Amino acid sequence: MAKGSYSAVDIEVLEGLEPVRKRPGMYIGGTDGHQGLHHLVKEILDNAVDEAMNGHADTITVTLHKDGESVTIEDNGRGIPVDIHPKFKKPALEIILTTLHAGGKFSDHNYVTAGGLHGVGASVVNALSEKLEAIVCRDGFEWKQTFSRGKTDGPIKKLGASRKKGTKIFFRPDPEIFKTIEFSASRVEKIIEEKSFLYKGLKIVFKNQKDDTEKTFFYPDGIKSFLKSTLESENQPPIGGECFDLDRANGIKIEVAFCWTEATQERILSYVNGIHTKGGGTHEDGFKSGLAKALRNYISVHNLAKGVKLTGEDIREGLVAILSVSVPGAVSQLQFQGQTKDRLNNPEIESPVDALTRTFENILNSKPSVANALVERITLAAKARAAARSASASVSRKVGISHRLNLPGKLADCSSTKPDNSELFIVEGDSAGGSAKQGRDRATQAVLPLRGKILNSVATSNQKIAENKELVDLVSALGCGQGKDIRLDKLRYSKVIILTDADADGMHISALLMAFFFRFLRPLVEAGNLYIGISPLYRLKFGSGSKEEDVWVYSDEEKEKVLKERGNRSKLHITRFKGLGEMNPDTLWETTLNPRSRKLLQITIDEVAEVESMLESLMGKDSSDRYRMIQENAHRIEVDV
Ligand code: 28G
Secondary structure (H helix, E strand, C coil): CCCCCCCHHHCCCCECCHHHHHCHHHHHCCCCCCHHHHHHHHHHHHHHHHHHHCCCCCEEEEEECCCCCCEEEEECCCCCCCCECCCCCCEHHHHHHHCECCCCCCCCCCECCCCHHHCCCHHHHHHCEEEEEEEEEECCEEEEEEEECCEECCCCEEEEECCCCEEEEEEEECCCCCCCCCCCHHHHHHHHHHHHHHCCCCEEEEEECCCCEEEEECCCCCHHHHHHHHHHHCCCCCHHHCCEEEEECCCCEEEEEEEECCCCCCEEEEEECCEECCCCEHHHHHHHHHHHHHHHHHHHHCCCCCCCCCCHHHHHCCEEEEEEEECEECHHHCCEECCCCCEECCHHHHHHHHHHHHCHHHHHHHCHHHHHHHHHHHHHHHHHHHHHHHHHHHHHHHHCCCCHHHCCCCCECCCCCCHHHCEEEEEECHHHHHHHHHHCCCCCEEEEEECCCCCCHHHCCHHHHHHCHHHHHHHHHHCCCCHHHCCHHHCCCCEEEEECCCCHHHHHHHHHHHHHHHHHCHHHHHCCCEEEEECCCEEEEECCHHHCEEEEECCHHHHHHHHHHHCCCCCEEEEECCCHHHCCHHHHHHHHHCCCCCEEEECCCCCHHHHHHHHHHHHCCCHHHHHHHHHHHHHHCEECC
């Protein structure tokens, strides 16, 4: 059989889809209806992108159907093979969609993308879909097979002759698996946009039947457009008016686009075979070292150093970069590392990226005025950093890594010293703090009451933080330090739970606290340690005497729903809680603190862009915007047991 052509014999390991339905989270990262749900789209889209990347398709269409709960993805590639597997006597299409790891062997000269680390393919989507329809056009015919929850509805059908070629997959996620199956159009759009930035020349059409719109994503300039769109959306013009890009195409494919801005942080968005590597890794390391070499060489050749010592951090201050690396061959050759497995670990990738990036020196030489603007920017950063170093030393002494000895006086600590079974409740106000202290499980739950306005920390300097007693107390209670010196292994609690009243003021305080965490304790948020505790808005007391029954509801809609369900038949008494302080300790335990019955909302960061815009709205003066942000996230509520 010719190299590169399909052979059904490639499919070797067959395993049913039961494990996927049993533990969906293991395959798609969650079933709360957001990350996991949208992961299904990524998974199918990735297959279509693979087909395009290998030169067999150039257009992909993604349709979000009117119901908002189903999606069709179509490519104009070769079509998934439908020939009968000699051993299993089933069409390849069916095997691919109904068995785990049925992708067969990857040929070693093709680029293969993968939907993150859970990239296990179409069969997972099939397993988690109430309905999936696959239509294949190839070799002059159109074929169709449909599935329910990963099982075929019947054999594949030949629909008739067709001169088209390609694959079309419709699916509706299974409401038995997902908390909600409502797709977010903007999220789907983000997924599509990212893909089309990463693969220049690929055209992806997004048809949104919900609002009858159609958008085409096509970026011939690839990640250079990605960079420009990032800069534009953040209103950050590049220094010297210039964005740079480098690429090499043979073997390991490397593309990088970058520029400097007036911002103080550095931001590198990196990808390997289309997989976002939030934790960086060897490709990023190569880029950083290459960049440092290019600039240091340029500076020394032109004698621009003037006695200032430049660190890598100085060089990268204000840097915004998109780095995309593609390694030919199976994704399984890629090695990932770190707690969330989002750090590339393949050592052979570092030096080619370093070598390519070093050629940036040539660009600098050819554009002396831009180069000088950059050198000035970098030397200034170095001087500022040196000046800040002495000041920040005194700050970190105050806000630094704490010991049990200097825990804040207001903290009612738990008796456990094991972070794994310790939780910290950050409670608004002294009276709620009092109820929480009495109502909690002293063994595992600590309470820190916060009083007064918390600083709007997004816009606040380290200096001001050090002067804010509430925040200093919070950081010492956490024990892990903050900012660059954060040490997550010293974090004293595995769950840090913000608990505020269920009103606008409470939301505002949560928003400010979250902003503080995002800005100064981001790794803690990224590691999934931050939660918002949801307290009930009403108690509905049904019946009376021994038949009395309490139902706690967390929103007006839920109240209406429960009342409708119960009808008017029983006696009813409704109490609205104006604040946590109104609940007695037992009630607070039952509704809000008890791990068996409470509702927690885990705060996650899945995309840098999302957080940036979130931060923007948190910073915004309009507090209703902040309120809305929290409300929008509030449906991600998960009951944790
Ligand atoms: C529309 C939504 C998602 C796809 C193809 C095309 C082929 C294929 C897909 O083969 C089996 C395993 C590795 C080769 C390959 C067709 C070769 C020849 C294909 C998609 C055989 C899977 N002819 N298009 N899978 N491979 N599009 N779009 O899923 O060795 S999946």
